[in-house]
Amino acid sequence: MFEVHNSRFASGEILPLLCRTPHQTPAVLPLIYTVLRRRHRAASTLRRDAQIFKWLYQWVYWELGYDFDELVHAGNLHLVIGKIEQFGFWLRTGRVTSKIAGRIGDVQLERRTDWLHPTSFNGYLHTIQMFLTWAAERYLTGATTMPVSEHVLGLKDRIRSNFEALLLGGTSVAQVKGLDNHDLHALLLILHPSSPDNPFRKNARTRNWLIFRLFAEAGPRRGELLKLKTTDIVEKNDKFYVTLRRMPDDPSETRAIPPAQKTLPRTISISEALFLDIEKYIQIERRPIRNGKRSRLSHQFIFTSERGSPLSLSALNSAFSVMRATAFKHSDTPLHPHLLRNTFCNNYFDWRVERTKGELERAADELRYLCGWQPNSKMPQRYAAKWISSQANQQNQARVDIAWDDASYLDPTI
Template sequence: MKRYKWNKKTFFAIVDKFSCPVDPYASVYLNTLTHFRLSTQSRYGGELLFALKYFNSKGIDLTERAVSGKLLTMSEYTSYYEHSAKNAGHSSNEKVVPLFANSEDKSLRNILASNTFLISKVSNGTHRGRIHRLRMYLNWLFEQFHDPISVRQNIEDQLNKLTMKMIADEQSLRSKEDQQTRHPEDDAIPPEIFCKMLEVIRPISPNNPFTERNRLRNYLIVSIFLDTGIRRGALAKLKCSDLRSDQSGSSLWIYPHHDDSSDPRHERPNQKTKSHLANLKPELMDTLLFYIEHVRNEVPGALNHDFIFVSESNSRGTQGQPLAAKSINDMFLTLSKVLNHRLHPHLLRHMWNDIFDDKADYQNSTSGWIEDARKYAMGWSANSTMTDTYNDRRTHKKVRQIMQKHQDMVDAN
C-alpha cells in the first residue's frame, strides 16, 4: 500500500512492485474513504490489501467477478474467512514442532494442531475488520457495474445471501474481548494503581522512569488526559493557538481538522468528535505555559510549527517535530511497566468519566444535567448513546445504595 500526496492532501493506493495501481477500482474505493482519519484510512487499506492478496493467490479477480455477476461462492468465502483469522505472514504449511509431526499419539497431534492455530490466530477485532472490509468492497464494486433497477434478481439474491452471511460472521466475532469486562462499580484504574501513577509521573519523583528532558512533557500529557478526558488524537494535535484563558477560566479548544497541511507527521492525528472547549485547571495551564516557553521553545526546530508537544530527542532525526501518536503510546507502555499495570490513553478517558460521576453525585446533580454535560465534555452529539456506557456505573451504584438503605431499614425493624 502506497501513500502519496496531491494538492497537499494524502491519499492511499494499492500498487505493484513498480508502484503501478494493481486495480484502478481498488484505488478509487480507497479514495472514497478520505473523510476518515489517516490512521483509519491506512487500516482499512491494509484490510483491503489482505483480501486482494488472498484472492489473487487463488486466481480470483474480484472486479471481474463483479462485472460478470459471478459473485464469490460460499465455499470461496468460507476459505477466506478461515484464512483471515490468521496472521498475515502465516503459512498453513508451517509446522511449529516438526519433531512430533509423525507422532502416533492422536491426542498429542490434536494438541499440536490446536496450538499451531492459536499461535497464528489474530484478534477477533482484526478478523472482523478483514471480513467487514471485504463485504464493503464487494458491495461497492457491485454498485459500480449493476443498476439497482435492471439488475437480474438471481444476482441480487446471491449478493444478499453472501452479505447476510458475512454480517452474521462479523457479529459472531464481537466476543468478550470487545465488551466491557470490569464490574460496574470498579474504577477504570484501581485506586492503588491510580495513586501510584500520580506519584510516579511527577517530574521530581525518584521513581519517574523517563529521562529528565521528557519528564515535564510526559507529566503534562498524563495530567491533560486526566483533567479533560480528551482522546489521544486530540492531544497530539493540540497547538499553542488552541489555548484559551479568560475570566471564565482556562481551557483547550478541541476541534476536528482532517489532513492538516501544516502537520509534517506521516500519521496525522485528529479529533474524531465534534468541537468543544475542554476545561483545564489554572495551575495546569500555568505549568503548560511554562513548558511551552522554557522547554518546548528551546528545542531546535520547535518554532517551525505551532504544535505544543514535540519530540525532544533526535534519535530518528525528529527533534523539534510534533510528537507522534505512537510516541504517546510508547510513553504509556513505559509507565505500565513501572506500575505493573496496563495503561493506555483511552483508559484515562474512562477514568475521567469515573471521576466526573463521583463529583456530580457529590454535588447532587440531576441525571439529565450529567448526561448533557458529559456529552459536551466528550465531544459527542446530542443524539449519541455513548453516555449509556458510563451511566451504567452511576446507575449501579445508585441501585446498590437504595437497596442497602432498604436492607438497613428491614434489619432495624
C-alpha cells in the same frame, strides 16, 4: 507484495493507498473505490480500509493465483465469492491458514490467542462486502446467458448471503474501566519531573507529565491531544481552557500516520496550575536546543519529540508502555491513553452526581459535551450504569448488614 502508503496533497489531505511492491504501483480498484465512495472519511478510517484490502489482495493471490484487479476485470469475481468462507476463516485466525478441512477440533488452533474479536471481524467483513458489491456493480463483464442486470443482482445477493453466514453473533458486555484515585495520584507523583522514580529522560519528563495531566483533567482522545496547537490553550475572564478542534486536512501536518479525530469540537476548562505549566513548557522546553540555542519550529503543535517534530502516536503509546512497566509492573492494568479518558468520565460523573447532587440525566448531557459525543449518544449510560451499580451495592450491603444484625436465630447460644 502489498503495502499501504500515504499520499499527501498540498492541501493537507492524506489519502492512504494500497500499493504493490517493489514498484509501489497503486492497486486500481481500491483507489477508485476510495475516491468515489470513501474519500470523505477520516485518514485513519481510510488507512484501516486499505489494510483490509491488503489482506484481501494477499489472500486472493495466495489462494487463487490471481491479482484481484485482473480477476475482476476478467469478470471472474465469482471465484472470490465462492471461496469467501475460506477467506473468513483465514482472516479470523490471524491470517495464518486458509484450509478449513481437518481443522475442526484442532486443539492447537483453538488455543490461539490472536483470533480476531467478533466485533472487529464483523467490521472487516462489512468493509469487504461493500467493496465486493461495488466491484460487482461497476465491473461485471463476464460472459453470461442472462441479462447483465439480472447477473449483477444475482451476484450481489450471493455476496450478501455468503457474508451474512460468516457474521459472528453475540455482543461483548461493555465494561467501564478506569483508574481509582489511589492509582491516579500514585502515577502523578511518579511522573512529576523531579521525582526520583520518573522513568523518562529529563528532556521528556515535563512533556509527559503535562500529557498525563491533560488526559486526567480534560479527557481528550489521544488524537485530539496530539493535534493541540499553542493557540488552543487559552485564558478568558480569569478562567482557563483547552480547545479541541477538528482539523482533518491540515497542511502543517507532517506525521506519516496523522492522529485521528472522531469526536465533536469543544472547549473544556482546565486548572490554572495546568495552564501555567503548559505555557511555561511552550516557552521553554517545547523547542529543542541546537548549537546552544532554542530552535525555531515550522509547526504550532504543542507536544513535540526530542527533535522538535510533532509527537507521533507511536511515541505516545511507547511512553504509556514505559509508564505501565514502571507503575503497574505487578498489576494486570493495561495502562493506555484511553484508560485515562475512562477515568475522567468516571470521576466527572461521580463528582457531578454525588458531590453536587446533580441529576443523572443532566450529568449525562454534560458528559456528552465534555467528551465530544453526539447529543443522542448512549455512551454516558455506561458510566451512569456503573455509578448506579456501585450505589445499589452499597445500599444492599448496608441492608443485609442490618438484617443479619437483627437476626436472633444467628445467635450460637440459641
